[in-house]
Amino acid sequence: MPTIKDVALRAGVSRSTVSRVMNNQPYVDEEKRKAVKQAMKELGYLPNSSAQRLRGTETRTIAVLVSRIVNPFFSAIVDAMDEVAAEQSYRLILCNTRGSANQELHFLQLLRTKQVDGLILASLVNDWETIAPYTDYGPIVICNEYPRQSDGVPVVTIDQSKAMYEATVHLLKKGYKQIAYCNPITKTESDAVISPLAQDRYLGFCQAMEEAGMHMYGECLFLGHSLEDGRNIFKQMVCLANRPDAILTGSDEVAAGIIAEAKAAGWKIPDDLAIVGFDNQPHATLIEPELTTIHQPVQEMGRAAMERMLALLRKESPPPLATYLEAPLLARKST
Amino acid sequence: MPTIKDVALRAGVSRSTVSRVMNNQPYVDEEKRKAVKQAMKELGYLPNSSAQRLRGTETRTIAVLVSRIVNPFFSAIVDAMDEVAAEQSYRLILCNTRGSANQELHFLQLLRTKQVDGLILASLVNDWETIAPYTDYGPIVICNEYPRQSDGVPVVTIDQSKAMYEATVHLLKKGYKQIAYCNPITKTESDAVISPLAQDRYLGFCQAMEEAGMHMYGECLFLGHSLEDGRNIFKQMVCLANRPDAILTGSDEVAAGIIAEAKAAGWKIPDDLAIVGFDNQPHATLIEPELTTIHQPVQEMGRAAMERMLALLRKESPPPLATYLEAPLLARKST
DNA sequence: CTGTTAGCGCGTTCAG
DNA sequence: CTGAACGCGCTAACAG
Numbered sequence: 137m138p139t140i141k142d143v144a145l146r147a148g149v150s151r152s153t154v155s156r157v158m159n160n161q162p163y164v165d166e167e168k169r170k171a172v173k174q175a176m177k178e179l180g181y182l183p184n185s186s187a188q189r190l191r192g193t194e195t196r197t198i199a200v201l202v203s204r205i206v207n208p209f210f211s212a213i214v215d216a217m218d219e220v221a222a223e224q225s226y227r228l229i230l231c232n233t234r235g236s237a238n239q240e241l242h243f244l245q246l247l248r249t250k251q252v253d254g255l256i257l258a259s260l261v262n263d264w265e266t267i268a269p270y271t272d273y274g275p276i277v278i279c280n281e282y283p284r285q286s287d288g289v290p291v292v293t294i295d296q297s298k299a300m301y302e303a304t305v306h307l308l309k310k311g312y313k314q315i316a317y318c319n320p321i322t323k324t325e326s327d328a329v330i331s332p333l334a335q336d337r338y339l340g341f342c343q344a345m346e347e348a349g350m351h352m353y354g355e356c357l358f359l360g361h362s363l364e365d366g367r368n369i370f371k372q373m374v375c376l377a378n379r380p381d382a383i384l385t386g387s388d389e390v391a392a393g394i395i396a397e398a399k400a401a402g403w404k405i406p407d408d409l410a411i412v413g414f415d416n417q418p419h420a421t422l423i424e425p426e427l428t429t430i431h432q433p434v435q436e437m438g439r440a441a442m443e444r445m446l447a448l449l450r451k452e453s454p455p456p457l458a459t460y461l462e463a464p465l466l467a468r469k470s471t
Numbered sequence: 472m473p474t475i476k477d478v479a480l481r482a483g484v485s486r487s488t489v490s491r492v493m494n495n496q497p498y499v500d501e502e503k504r505k506a507v508k509q510a511m512k513e514l515g516y517l518p519n520s521s522a523q524r525l526r527g528t529e530t531r532t533i534a535v536l537v538s539r540i541v542n543p544f545f546s547a548i549v550d551a552m553d554e555v556a557a558e559q560s561y562r563l564i565l566c567n568t569r570g571s572a573n574q575e576l577h578f579l580q581l582l583r584t585k586q587v588d589g590l591i592l593a594s595l596v597n598d599w600e601t602i603a604p605y606t607d608y609g610p611i612v613i614c615n616e617y618p619r620q621s622d623g624v625p626v627v628t629i630d631q632s633k634a635m636y637e638a639t640v641h642l643l644k645k646g647y648k649q650i651a652y653c654n655p656i657t658k659t660e661s662d663a664v665i666s667p668l669a670q671d672r673y674l675g676f677c678q679a680m681e682e683a684g685m686h687m688y689g690e691c692l693f694l695g696h697s698l699e700d701g702r703n704i705f706k707q708m709v710c711l712a713n714r715p716d717a718i719l720t721g722s723d724e725v726a727a728g729i730i731a732e733a734k735a736a737g738w739k740i741p742d743d744l745a746i747v748g749f750d751n752q753p754h755a756t757l758i759e760p761e762l763t764t765i766h767q768p769v770q771e772m773g774r775a776a777m778e779r780m781l782a783l784l785r786k787e788s789p790p791p792l793a794t795y796l797e798a799p800l801l802a803r804k805s806t
Numbered sequence: 807c808t809g810t811t812a813g814c815g816c817g818t819t820c821a822g
Numbered sequence: 823c824t825g826a827a828c829g830c831g832c833t834a835a836c837a838g
Contacts, residue, residue: 137583137608139815150825155817163823180604185584187815189521190830205553205565206546215541218567227577230540230565232553242562248472249520249831251586269515273472363753392757418698422727424759474831485809490833498807522831525814584815 138179147175158183189250197227198445199252201243203235203259203281207361208417209387209434213258213280216438224446226253237261248273254445257281260331275448279441281333290448290455292441294463296333299430300340302465303384303412306428308348310471312382312410316356317341318369320386320414334386341384356380366393373409374401381409382471388413388420388429395423395470410471425469433461473514482510493518524585532562533780534587536578538570538594538616542696543752544722544769548593548615551773559781561588572596583608589780592616595666610783614776616668625783625790627776629798631668634765635675637800638719638747641763643683645806647717647745651691652676653704655721655749669721676719691715701728708744709736716744717806723748723755723764730758730805745806760804768796 144151149168156164157172175181189195200217202210218228229252231243240262247255247270254275260267264283270276271289278291307315319334330338345352355376358369366389373380373394385391391413398409405411405425413420413429420427444455479486484503491499492507510516524530535552537545553563564587566578575597582590582605589610595602599618605611606624613626642650654669665673680687690711693704701724708715708729720726726748733744740746740760748755748764755762779790 140817141815151816152818152825153823156824159817165823168824182580182583184525184815185580186521186524186586187584187830188817190519190525190814190832191816191818192830193817199564205540206543206550208541208543211541211546214567218540218569222569222574227574228567229534230567232549232563232565234553234557239557239562245517245520248517249522251521392754396757419727419754419757422731422754422758475833476831486831487809487833488807491808494833500807503808519831522814523833525816525830526832526834527814528833 138181139184140181142179143172143175143181146179147171192250194449195251195253196225197229197252198442199229199231199243199246199255201231201233201240201255201257201259203233203261204361205230205232207387207389208419209415209432210258212417212434213438216435217256217442220439220442220446226446233259233261235259235261237266241266244270247276250274253449256441256445258441275445277441277445277448279437281331284332288457290441290444291458292437292444293333293458293460294432294437295460296336297340297343299414299463299465300337300384301344302340303414303430304341304344305348306465306467307382307384307410307412307471308344308350310382310410312471313350314356314378314380314382315345315350315352316358316373316380316383317352318358318360318383318385318390320361320390321359337386353378358383360385360390361387363389363393363396366390366395367397368393370394370397370401382406382411383409384412386414388415388417388427391427391429391470392419392423395425395427406469406471412471416466420466421468428468428471429466430463431466432463436461473516474519475516477514478507478510478516481514482506527585529784530586530588531560532564532587533777534564534566534578534581534590536566536568536575536590536592536594538568538596539696540565540567542722542724543754544750544767545593547752547769548773551770552591552777555774555777555781561781568594568596570594570596572601576601579605582611585609588784591776591780593776610780612776612780612783614772616666619667623792625776625779626793627772627779628668628793628795629767629772630795631671632675632678634749634798634800635672635719636679637675638749638765639676639679640683641800641802642717642719642745642747642806643679643685645717645745647806648685649691649713649715649717650680650685650687651693651708651715651718652687653693653695653718653720653725655696655725656694672721688713693718695720695725696722698724698728698731701725701730702732703728705729705732705736717741717746718744719747721749723750723752723762726762726764726805727754727758730760730762741804741806747806751801755801756803763803763806764801765798766801767798771796 140151144154221228233239246252256277258279260281282291391411413427416429416431447455475486478489556563568574581587591612593614595616617626726746748762751764751766782790
């Protein structure tokens with residue numbers, strides 16, 4: 137594996153000259169510049185980025201942390217980020233934390249050790265106090281999941297309360313009486329703390345219920361975020377004394393799981409049970425009945441987050457601190 | 472950001488002693504060991520991995536290259552790899568090449584510059600001659616997509632020809648006459664070369680057709696790999712002079728797109744058109760009718776690939792060169 | 807058992 | 823315009 141030294145030797149110049157050529161610096165003799173480029177090509181030379189990093193130069197690489205890459209919402213948001221990054225010849229590396237606070241911290245090291253220029257948190261499991269120190273090591277942008285306070289760090293998300301409020305109102309207007317609720321929990325190893333995002337959604341739900349003079353039964357509260365979780369939720373629901381006639385979920389995956397089991401059990405959707413998803417994932421319109429869901433603007437969220445990141449890296453005027461994108465309810469056949 | 476020097480100073484020892492403590496080496500006075508650990512904790516010290524890398528030590532990080540992370544097949548395979556890696560406290564970084572040969576090469580640099588200990592190719596767009604030199608820089612494992620020859624590099628995949636052969640036979644047995652075929656092409660920037668994987672699948676298809684004395688019409692050949700591609704394929708199909716009565720696709724996403732459009736156009740599946748998917752993605756049984764598809768053992772593929780990688784890193788006896796896992800056809804309602 | 811020394815590959819002064 | 827020299831943070835070899 138050739139180093140800068142080999143290139144210098146072959147081109148008959150010093151290492152500094154090679155370095156200057158690499159970084160397109162002026163004041164290099166045209167002849168030598170050509171000789172160096174020639175030597176680089178012949179040797180298949182590529183600079184060692186660990187060394188460059190150690191020296192403190194940019195990597196044009198950005199890390200994105202997600203908790204569960206198999207979730208279509210996350211892969212879509214990452215895809216949007218990737219698109220913007222590629223346009224400006226940045227690369228992305230994707231870190232799947234599996235909802236582990238430890239993994240999250242491990243990946244934050246990428247920033248600390250200058251292996252990436254910046255880091256985007258699309259999920260968040262550690263306390264903000266734990267994350268905050270890392271802001272000294274490079275720009276951080278928060279997208280989707282967020283902490284209660286995030287001193288100075290840009291946040292891109294949707295108004296979770298409002299979204300869930302509207303979904304609840306939608307069900308109430310349709311006349312559903314016994315509404316169940318599923319919290320979108322990512323099981324953490326140790327503590328299963330409810331994130332601000334989940335809290336806010338629940339708040340929206342409660343507010344709508346209260347305004348309608350309805351109240352909730354504890355047994356109608358569920359947890360889950362995957363297809364499998366959805367299946368299990370239906371099985372639990374069947375056993376309840378007074379069965380819900382509608383359910384609000386935190387993701388289209390959970391909703392799809394419930395629908396699948398319900399249909400298998402011979403239930404009619406939405407007559408026997410109405411279901412609301414969240415995200416508007418690609419499969420929301422492929423299942424039957426088509427899923428009523430809240431459309432998360434993943435494309436825009438991903439793009440906006442990455443654009444803020446690139447702006448930070450260019451040290452432009454600081455981007456807006458918090459951005460709340462619109463997340464409209466899409467009423468379809470499942471309610 | 473504290474360095475090893477700061478820790479040494481604070482603990483009243485030399486940098487080498489700190490290094491020895493970090494790497495759990497013997498021959499360090501217990502007192503000093505404690506002092507060092509104390510100092511590390513107080514300073515919140517973490518080693519700079521760029522420096523470690525430059526020095527040539529392991530990173531316990533493995534890169535995985537995929538062409539399209541939004542494809543559930545890829546996110547599932549990555550998830551399985553991640554699981555195995557986590558068990559042995561390795562971390563994974565995910566590289567989305569978007570089918571770009573350039574991006575692929577960029578990411579291969581991670582290996583060259585020792586930023587990762589090993590690299591798994593779950594997709595492959597460059598020629599093997601281009602990739603081969605990188606095998607000098609660290610272990611590479613190939614999973615799913617493969618080159619024609621891969622001198623010494625372990626490959627984990629399925630028997631593509633056999634899988635598609637069986638799917639074709641299934642359709643023929645059911646009595647379908649006019650069978651269309653969709654090649655799973657990842658559009659490359661420049662050249663849209665057909666990969667060995669796609670070639671082999673097509674071979675299986677052709678063989679089955681030949682044995683049955685059937686033959687293909689060029690107009691019944693399509694390309695695509697996404698939901699959107701599937702939708703477009705249906706629109707093209709509608710315009711054909713003699714319409715196919717069945718279609719074999721290269722992924723469940725394409726199949727789902729075709730089904731969606733077909734249903735929207737009032738076609739009955741499988742009566743007006745039979746559809747076979749590929750992968751057995753989570754949503755294959757959620758759509759209506761349930762999709763006949765080839766089950767790719769993503770879990771096993773991902774695990775096997777990662778296990779081979781870890782074996783290589785431990786420099787154990789060389790793993791088997793090529794592994795072909797079973798990919799059975801699951802006959803369901805769409806045929 | 808421990809500190810000193812010498813690079814890993816690169817970018818950046820600072821003298822020419 | 824160019825090369826010599828230094829140091830980024832870390833580890834390994836070598837003397838104590």
